[in-house]
Amino acid sequence: MAGSRYRDVVAGDELQFIVFRLASAQLAINIFQVARILRYTVPEALPDGPAGTLGGIAFGGTLVPVVDLRARLGLPAELREETRIMVLEFEAGRLAVVVDQVHEAMRVDTRTIGRVEGADPVIPADWIAGAIARPGRQVLVLHAARLPGATGGTARKE
Numbered sequence: 001m002a003g004s005r006y007r008d009v010v011a012g013d014e015l016q017f018i019v020f021r022l023a024s025a026q027l028a029i030n031i032f033q034v035a036r037i038l039r040y041t042v043p044e045a046l047p048d049g050p051a052g053t054l055g056g057i058a059f060g061g062t063l064v065p066v067v068d069l070r071a072r073l074g075l076p077a078e079l080r081e082e083t084r085i086m087v088l089e090f091e092a093g094r095l096a097v098v099v100d101q102v103h104e105a106m107r108v109d110t111r112t113i114g115r116v117e118g119a120d121p122v123i124p125a126d127w128i129a130g131a132i133a134r135p136g137r138q139v140l141v142l143h144a145a146r147l148p149g150a151t152g153g154t155a156r157k158e
Helices: none
Strands: 014-022 025-030 034-039 055-059 061-067 082-092 094-101 101-109 128-134 137-143
Touching: 014 082, 014 094, 014 137, 025 101, 034 055, 055 082, 055 094, 082 101
Parallel strands: 025 137, 061 094
Antiparallel strands: 014 025, 014 101, 034 082, 055 061, 082 094, 128 137
C-alpha cells in the first residue's frame, strides 16, 4: 500500500477525526466531512434514488441517500442499538452511511498518520488514506470521497 496521503500536511499540524467501527475495523473520517451523527432509523424509500442505496433520510431540507457500508462490503446486515447513520458532506452534495458504532472524536498529530500495517481484509485498499497507530490498535483513515455513492447520488429537495 502506498504511504499516507497526509504526508504533505505540515508536520505537527493537528487533524480531527470521527472514529467508528465497521465489522472488526476501526475507521476514521475527517471531522469536517461529518455533518451529523444520527441514531439509526429506517430510511424512506427513494423509488428513483441512486442504485445501491437503502433509501433516504430527511436532513437540512433535503432527502439524503443512505448507503449501508456493510452491504457494500458483502457483510451481513447487523442492526444494533449502537448502529448509527453518519451524514457526510462532499463538494457534490451529501451522503449518509450506516456504520456499526461511533466511538469518539480524535485529535491526531499528522506525524502519527502513516502507512497501513497489515491491511484489513474487509476494507478495500482504495478506501484507505493512511493509518493512525495507537497502543493496541490501528485506526484506518478513510478517503471519504472514495466511499460508494460519494460522487454519485446526492441529496435532493423534499
